Amino acid sequence: KAGVTQTPRYLIKTRGQQVTLSCSPISGHRSVSWYQQTPGQGLQFLFEYFSETQRNKGNFPGRFSGRQFSNSRSEMNVSTLELGDSALYLCASSSDRPNTEAFFGQGTRLTVV
């Protein structure tokens, strides 16, 4: 069974640009959550999608957005990048609720310069 796949693995962007990250969940999983991980703040929840609908949202500005497609693949977008957006962005998939046996991808390391 293939795991959670995130692309790209590494990304370098300039302040003010926008970026799109992709996540392919485990086959059959309908819940996809996105997290930001930084040394200072740890793992912070961004949002969760279930069956193409945003079901939960964390406390991040509107520059952070996401969507989920009918095949459960998800993308997150960050517009007007800031230096503080440099982080490891992790995607997790689960069959139903986000805390039930969630499987994480390896993450996308975003560096904003």
Added chain:
Amino acid sequence: QKEVEQDPGPLSVPEGAIVSLNCTYSNSAFQYFMWYRQYSRKGPELLMYTYSSGNKEDGRFTAQVDKSSKYISLFIRDSQPSDSATYLCAIASGGSYIPTFGRGTSLIVHP
């Protein structure tokens, strides 16, 4: 006060030692308790998941939850160098089910 507190370490132990990792939390509504292991440059991997007070054992790992004290622990028996990683506790309520993570404890098991 953060909702979930976890000592960042590092915690350094010799191979074969029993390791105790801990988290405290402030919200009594939390009902679901998880431990994740994260190796460097990898995503977190779920180790243990429980929703009740008491102990849950899986191989060398034992998760312990004390809801009255709002305290959770992960014990690792016969620790191995391959256990060297960051261990994250995560706790969720029955409302949103969104886990709140601790900052993680860095564990180093030396041969």
